[in-house]
Amino acid sequence: MHNCNKSWLNLLFLSMRKIIHIDMDAFYASVEQRDNEALRGKPIAVGYSEARGVVATASYEARKFGVHSAMPSLTAKNKCPGLIFVPPRFEVYHEVSMQIREIFLEYTDLVEPLSLDEAFLDVTVNHKNNPSASLIAKEIQQKIFEKTGLTASAGVSCNKFLAKIASDWKKPNGFFVIPPEEAEKFVENLKIEKFYGVGKVTAQKMHEHRIFTGYDLKQRSETELVKLFGKAGHSLYSNARGIDEREVEPNRITKSISTETTFLQDKNDRILLTVELYHLAKEVMERMQEENFYGKTMTIKVKYADFKQITRSKTLTQKVTEFRQLWPVARDMMKLIDLSEQPVRLLGFGISNAGEEIEKKDTQLELWLF
Numbered sequence: 435m436h437n438c439n440k441s442w443l444n445l446l447f448l449s450m451r452k453i454i455h456i457d458m459d460a461f462y463a464s465v466e467q468r469d470n471e472a473l474r475g476k477p478i479a480v481g482y483s484e485a486r487g488v489v490a491t492a493s494y495e496a497r498k499f500g501v502h503s504a505m506p507s508l509t510a511k512n513k514c515p516g517l518i519f520v521p522p523r524f525e526v527y528h529e530v531s532m533q534i535r536e537i538f539l540e541y542t543d544l545v546e547p548l549s550l551d552e553a554f555l556d557v558t559v560n561h562k563n564n565p566s567a568s569l570i571a572k573e574i575q576q577k578i579f580e581k582t583g584l585t586a587s588a589g590v591s592c593n594k595f596l597a598k599i600a601s602d603w604k605k606p607n608g609f610f611v612i613p614p615e616e617a618e619k620f621v622e623n624l625k626i627e628k629f630y631g632v633g634k635v636t637a638q639k640m641h642e643h644r645i646f647t648g649y650d651l652k653q654r655s656e657t658e659l660v661k662l663f664g665k666a667g668h669s670l671y672s673n674a675r676g677i678d679e680r681e682v683e684p685n686r687i688t689k690s691i692s693t694e695t696t697f698l699q700d701k702n703d704r705i706l707l708t709v710e711l712y713h714l715a716k717e718v719m720e721r722m723q724e725e726n727f728y729g730k731t732m733t734i735k736v737k738y739a740d741f742k743q744i745t746r747s748k749t750l751t752q753k754v755t756e757f758r759q760l761w762p763v764a765r766d767m768m769k770l771i772d773l774s775e776q777p778v779r780l781l782g783f784g785i786s787n788a789g790e791e792i793e794k795k796d797t798q799l800e801l802w803l804f
């Protein structure tokens with residue numbers, strides 16, 4: 435949607451922001467190699483080697499064999515027979531994540547973590563009054579290495595879309611800047627697989643429409659892109675021009691908390707599945723308490739043996755704050771899951787819909803101020 439709000443002045447302002455994206459290199463694997471000398475220089479995969487196991491991440495030595503995140507462990511073993519599997523130690527990854535976050539916060543409060551190992555920083559204005567985002571990014575990489583013994587890659591540009599591409603450009607231990615004046619040319623040459631939100635399925639569809647690069651994307655109108663790709667069409671249209679207006683959002687509001695498990699063997703016994711659900715619900719409750727997030731809607735997700743997926747949700751009138759409120763409802767929802775046709779491969783549980791009380795309060799406050 436192009437409208438008069440997007441004046442040239444607005445666009446100029448947006449192109450003057452200084453955004454950094456930091457992403458740790460082969461994160462879980464690097465931590466394991468750091469803490470165990472015997473694993474250094476070796477092809478390792480963090481994850482379990484069992485039948486249904488998947489690789490969380492692989493060391494760079496293993497990636498040479500084609501092993502990567504989310505690959506089934508069996509496939510990984512076939513590709514790289516000498517692959518060493520290491521079980522994950524989430525507490526340690528979490529600890530490192532907190533250490534790097536502390537470093538980011540020395541520079542700006544505008545830090546938006548995307549996962550344990552990556553974050554966006556808006557350093558347009560920063561605590562060090564350092565006008566160079568590149569120097570800040572390099573300093574951060576240096577500090578991360580000193581504090582954790584691990585390397586990170588950094589990308590610098592004027593928006594999130596470009597900064598994230600930049601951090602990936604020279605991995606590992608990479609540093610890359612996309613200056614605003616070079617953005618458009620840079621994006622023209624970019625493969626569409628690198629665009630935000632373009633996974634395998636979308637990429638395939640783009641290829642069918644003869645879109646392979648940023649340049650190809652730029653030839654299409656916004657209306658056409660929306661027709662082809664739905665809502666994502668708007669951001670594809672902007673991104674193809676090197677534009678991304680999204681702000682760096684610190685304390686991004688949690689919208690839902692969920693967890694899921696894939697069974698080693700498919701299950702169709704309702705009692706066993708209810709026991710599994712109990713563990714998932716316990717975990718979700720713990721995380722709700724940790725994050726101080728309480729929602730009204732509970733959702734059960736089931737993936738059957740043939741990969742068909744269904745969800746069942748129930749919304750309560752009040753937020754769930756205790757397990758004894760949650761469990762009877764979740765248990766009853768489980769009774770509604772059809773087990774007559776196929777066994778279950780994956781079970782998930784989540785909670786969402788925290789309501790909008792806080793936002794409403796803010797609006798009232800604004801009225802007062804006027």
Ligand code: DCP
Binds near residue numbers: 491503549
């Ligand atoms: N991760 C996971 N499952 C995935 C992808 C990632 O468990 N499908 C975990 C393990 C990774 C961590 O998240 O170490 C960070 O993900 P990245 O995509 O940043 O991957 P890496 O840091 O491992 O590698 P890279 O050097 O490419 O950033």
Ligand code: MG
Binds near residue numbers: 457458459460551552
């Ligand atoms: Mg990473």
